Amino acid sequence: MRYQVMTAALAVTTALQFAGPAAATDLEVTHWWTSGGEAAAVAEFAKAFDATGNHWVDGAIAGSGGTARPIMISRITGGDPMGATQFNHGRQAEELVQAGLMRDLTDLATRDKWAEIVQPKSLLDGCTLDGKIYCVPVNIHSWQWLWLSNAAFEKAGVPVPKNWNEYVAAAPALEKAGIIPLALGGQPWQSSGAFDVLLTAVGGTDTFLKVYRDKDAEFAAGPEVAKVFKAADDARKMAKNTNVQDWNQATNLVISAKAGGQIMGDWAQGEFQVAGQTAGKDYTCLPGLGLNEVIATGGDAFYFPLLQDAEKSKAQEALAETLLDPKTQVAFNLKKGSLPVRGDIDLKAANDCMKKGLDILAKGSVMPWTDQLLSQDTQKQKEDLFSEFFAKPDMTVEEAQKRFADIVASAD
């Protein structure tokens, strides 16, 4: 139990001992970017930071955020903080900030005018607590994307769908051709995220906010949300033959046309890119499942634990500047498949899917995501519910909705 985290943390720290000589100031940066596309993107940060005369000590923790966050948190609370660490901005690090373990970046932010350069504004809100800024947003990641394999639909003899409803209608044809209609990995956060996407797409932005922001349990038990559960039931039937765990394995099913599509955030795009596929030709992306084109301004941010060492504190400032630098932003986000946090940079090299995202962003169709609205506790309960729902075909839609409403009622 607790010993598990200790060993994991220990393993990570010992692994780090091997990294790099200590000529410049070493700054250890922990993150959970380990898939092919992600690793390529984070290497851009490391390169840019090393160019400032400091040294990026990579502290990648494999196994997605769910595994990495407990390790990061126990290192910070246990008195062995790293130089900087990734979190999804919002409420994940809320208590660490309240406990005074994170560095206040307000001075730096005023000096470099973050308030002016960071777009949309809500990103910086996610980093702000009691008027002080505690993190540097580095990208915008939105969950609401449907990735479709053009080859799979060609094989099944149906046109590539333009929205969720067409996709559901095409499922029997895909199945007949021996293709899994929907790839959905077994990790709990994937099923829970897929439901949230259906909630925004099928239910609409207002429904989403009413459930997760206002925490209206009565509404969550009502007919509007029942429609979403109906769609989730469709998704469950379409995904029943996926026998993979990790999200990138599921994405690979789509890349290799073994599966028709996947509901996954725009980080999946990095995988298509690594596989050498072209948006529009080999795969199709539908933001908001083609029903409700909005972008949730979730994403990744770097937090800086409060350090005693003056040298390292200075290096932290250098890193914060590097992360927001226009050149690094372009290089990183192109590789990562995410959207930049600055409105004033040119992404000529962006592919079709990213351009769609940028357009939506420019139109201002943005909304907050669960990381900002719900506590980790509530998120975990949701994950338990939806991983059970998606794995258990005999669990009725009504029962699931009732339990969902209970979670919303006790949410914080």
Added chain:
Amino acid sequence: MSKSERPNQLFRNLNAKVASIPMVLTALVIFVGGSAWTVLYSFTNSKLLPRLNFVGLDQYYRLWSTPRWLVSIENLLVYGVLSLVFSLVIGFLLAALLDQKIRFEDTFRTIFLYPFALSFIVTGLVWQWLLNPEFGIQGVVRGLGWESFNFDPLYNSDIVIYGILIAALWQGTGLIMCLMLAGLRGIDEDIWKAARVDGIPTLKTYLFIIIPMMRPVFITALVIIAAGIVKVYDLVVAQTSGGPGIASEVPAKYVYDYMFFAQNLGQGFAASTMMLLSVVVVIVPWAYLEFGGKKRG
């Protein structure tokens, strides 16, 4: 004994007493103190960081109305009872067979004990592959021609816990076998000879003479197995990570997930207190019978 010698009692074996102080302190501060701290904070609404903000039994009410916790308890019961019975039975049978003065005994003993050298994580991964329907046992048997052969416990919510049980037995019975074998070797040859002279059949000799004589060995084996059952965690993580859905969740995993993933220490502490309680419920009556009884007798 004269009166003046009494105070010396305290200083008898002084070296041994001084030497045991660190362990006594460790036991008191870390085990007892840590447990007490956990129980105390299970009555608070601590989230990521422990805070003394008491909410009474709220965490426990929530715990016992959580489907995932109930599934975990059910799994632990099924896994616990079956692994206890099968470990003892298989372990004893293997030991009894090895004890028949067979050839290559050392080789067999090594083979049976070998899995114990692997960690639960490795065991879990190996069995995850073996039980994978496409590459594992099912795939091989289907490849041999039995097309309708179906054996995919890890992907079936109803029987997934048995898939985990198989791996646990494979890993653990070797050790139990060795304990039993040591016990069997400890039985005096003369007892066997006497039983044979009296014309008692071998099976009856085992059941009514040998096994009762091996009581201490059985108790040791029982404690080792029981401790392994309550803390089962890594095997589940490696084999299924609790899936499909929440079908193979166990209490230790609930504690870990809620303490660290959900950043809800209060809930995790409440669950671990329940685990502690279940151990106490088993251990206390047993210890009372075992040690209390001896003093009276």
